[in-house]
Amino acid sequence: MEVTRENFAVVLPAVLAEIEACSLVAFDTEFTGLHDGPPADWADQPQDRYCKLRMYSGRFCLVQFGICLFTRAADSPLKYTVKPYNFYIFPLPSNLPPHREPDQRFLCQASSLVLLGDHGTDFNKWIKEGIPYLSEYEEGRWRGQGEESSQLQADTNYHVGFLQVVMAIARSGKPLVGHNCMLDLLHTYSHFIGPLPESLHQFKAELSKRFTHVYDSKVVCQHKELVVRVEPDKETTPLKPRLSVSSSLCSTRGN
Secondary structure, three states, X not given: OEEOOOOHHHHHHHHHXXXXXXOEEEXXXXXXXXXXXXXXXXXXXXXXXXXXXXXXXXXXXXXXXEEEEEEEOOOOOOOXXXXXXXXXXOOOOOOOOOOOOOOOOXXXXXXXXXXXXXXXXXXXXXXXXXXXXXXXXXXXXXXXXXXXXXXXXXXXXXXXXXXXXXXXXXXXXXXXXXXXXXXXXXXXXXXXOOOXXXXXXXXXXXXXXXOOOEEEHHHHHHOHHHOOOOOOOOOOOOOOOOOOHHHHHHOOXXX
């Protein structure tokens, strides 16, 4: 289901309820570029690779955030009901006094925009109908200014927007699943939580406070010892509780 600014308020209650009821959340993001600076190298140490990706992630903008909510069937561990949602999101500037928050500035990478356009991204819809959002950090700044105007409060509530979905996923404690998702995690953190920590160790610690179980399907496929055989007459064993974020640093956006 496609969700834009026009139908977000109507769809939101159902999405929040389905997040709470589902078994796991798969996610993917699309952004305006991949890199702007020294390229990642196979010989990079995890901290060096993280520093490069951290720099890139703060300079590009999210275009779409997709989630698929998987709910396990009561009669079989191998059957799931899946509900996909594709959200167009855009950092809409406030119409209220400029001291609230300046317009966001971001870079675009030609090859990334061509790829998105070739796969059906509607850039007019992104700008005109993209759902606004703030990060937790920005919301705190907005609400911490001590202004009691109902108009200002309403403006803040409106601009929180898609942050409500991300925070619902975090509060639910449901497994978060991506594919080759290091960049997706970095963008999710920088756009919806706050400035990225300087070290990989800090990033892992802070991310784990909000998303306690993160799985990268590419890492799982490359490490077959993590895959569990499901036998119909036996209780299934979950995957190892947490995959190292360092594993996802081996590549950035290849399949």
